[in-house]
Amino acid sequence: MIHVAVQPGIIDVAAELVRHDAGGHGASASFVGRVRGDGGLAELFLEHHPVMTHAALAELARAAAERWALPAVTLIHRVGAMLPGDTIVLVLASSPHRSEALAACAFLIDRLKTDAMLWKRETFDDGRVQWVEQRETDLDRAACWEDRS
Amino acid sequence: MIHVAVQPGIIDVAAELVRHDAGGHGASASFVGRVRGDGGLAELFLEHHPVMTHAALAELARAAAERWALPAVTLIHRVGAMLPGDTIVLVLASSPHRSEALAACAFLIDRLKTDAMLWKRETFDDGRVQWVEQRETDLDRAACWEDRS
Amino acid sequence: MQISYFSWVRERMGIAEEHVALPPDVAELSALIAWLAARDARGAHAFAEPERIRAAIDGTMIGPDARIADAREIALFPPVTGG
Amino acid sequence: MQISYFSWVRERMGIAEEHVALPPDVAELSALIAWLAARDARGAHAFAEPERIRAAIDGTMIGPDARIADAREIALFPPVTGG
Numbered sequence: 074m075i076h077v078a079v080q081p082g083i084i085d086v087a088a089e090l091v092r093h094d095a096g097g098h099g100a101s102a103s104f105v106g107r108v109r110g111d112g113g114l115a116e117l118f119l120e121h122h123p124v125m126t127h128a129a130l131a132e133l134a135r136a137a138a139e140r141w142a143l144p145a146v147t148l149i150h151r152v153g154a155m156l157p158g159d160t161i162v163l164v165l166a167s168s169p170h171r172s173e174a175l176a177a178c179a180f181l182i183d184r185l186k187t188d189a190m191l192w193k194r195e196t197f198d199d200g201r202v203q204w205v206e207q208r209e210t211d212l213d214r215a216a217c218w219e220d221r222s
Numbered sequence: 223m224i225h226v227a228v229q230p231g232i233i234d235v236a237a238e239l240v241r242h243d244a245g246g247h248g249a250s251a252s253f254v255g256r257v258r259g260d261g262g263l264a265e266l267f268l269e270h271h272p273v274m275t276h277a278a279l280a281e282l283a284r285a286a287a288e289r290w291a292l293p294a295v296t297l298i299h300r301v302g303a304m305l306p307g308d309t310i311v312l313v314l315a316s317s318p319h320r321s322e323a324l325a326a327c328a329f330l331i332d333r334l335k336t337d338a339m340l341w342k343r344e345t346f347d348d349g350r351v352q353w354v355e356q357r358e359t360d361l362d363r364a365a366c367w368e369d370r371s
Numbered sequence: 372m373q374i375s376y377f378s379w380v381r382e383r384m385g386i387a388e389e390h391v392a393l394p395p396d397v398a399e400l401s402a403l404i405a406w407l408a409a410r411d412a413r414g415a416h417a418f419a420e421p422e423r424i425r426a427a428i429d430g431t432m433i434g435p436d437a438r439i440a441d442a443r444e445i446a447l448f449p450p451v452t453g454g
Numbered sequence: 455m456q457i458s459y460f461s462w463v464r465e466r467m468g469i470a471e472e473h474v475a476l477p478p479d480v481a482e483l484s485a486l487i488a489w490l491a492a493r494d495a496r497g498a499h500a501f502a503e504p505e506r507i508r509a510a511i512d513g514t515m516i517g518p519d520a521r522i523a524d525a526r527e528i529a530l531f532p533p534v535t536g537g
Contacts, residue, residue, distance in 0.1 A: 100254070186453060341535055
């Protein structure tokens, strides 16, 4: 089962785990990304495209499910205004075997950094506001999945 | 915070997530391994050493926390008799950054297959009982962590 | 043709989207960006560095040489920073 | 000296642990395994393939040439299959 969501509401990790695990998979890998309060961050705003963001996540989930023959993939991205500690993204990948689940989970988190139309804007305690710049390391990590089979 | 347990009781994944996430880490990777009912498996029994099993898991958790500078590692292994669908092992690794959390999670699940004194015995619906043999692929996966820095 | 803007491109343009009637010589993406940059001060600010601009036509990512004549919607935005 | 057995080694021996008084010439792990294999039918069954036996002295993994004279507890078991 593939479940993809782009939502302004809080990501309920426990509820998503229950939904995802309904099949009782042999191996489940997960990744949870949260807003860090580094450097006095007060708010993280995540802008998205009303159509393309969901389409990109759905395509990534489909690609991972096909590549590693996964019975279940969950990919949920929050958008809009968030506070430090809030969950931004949840990736769940399940398989009968651990190596497929772990690889798919890493693939999904790496690739959604570069493939999904999402832009982060940071607001700090002192009033500064800045859009996050794309990092070379993210591009490198995402690209390395192209070379493997 | 490092939390390691070897327990005959059910692993409460939701409760362990809450305990582990108390620090509000930027990135958390997890792995859940469950008993698969392949081939008519009726029961999985996991034998352990009363002292060495916990010591090995504690050493692995310590090594991972040190190698990737992790603020939190949880490593819980169930022992004794289990049914298909039961959770055998839970790995949680958190870091400010995703690559460290993902790498540590994969390291821990690979290495505990070869480093911890645990032995699986399978009982099938037709009454057959067999001890699981060590797999070369598990040794290879565990060994590959030796070469990386 | 509808053009939509995202992230700091949207902020610098001051609008999320607009409908434009393009001159016939604006046929590729690069020409559209140059035309927007020359149109007014907001465009000049938003598109001062064309190499930092990414684009999609009707939901598909495109390069600077892509023809835009048949597009219904063009999205213009900086490199993504999600996850 | 206490010897403890695990997994199918324990099942074949029929006991989880025992105390033994070793002959003075049984000084290394490999000699201990040969001695157990020669002692009775259960030992012969459990230790028919010494290359499949792993061991630890007082909580530390050891190889076949390790000296065992000073051990308090020796654990004998097959390769692990956890996770």
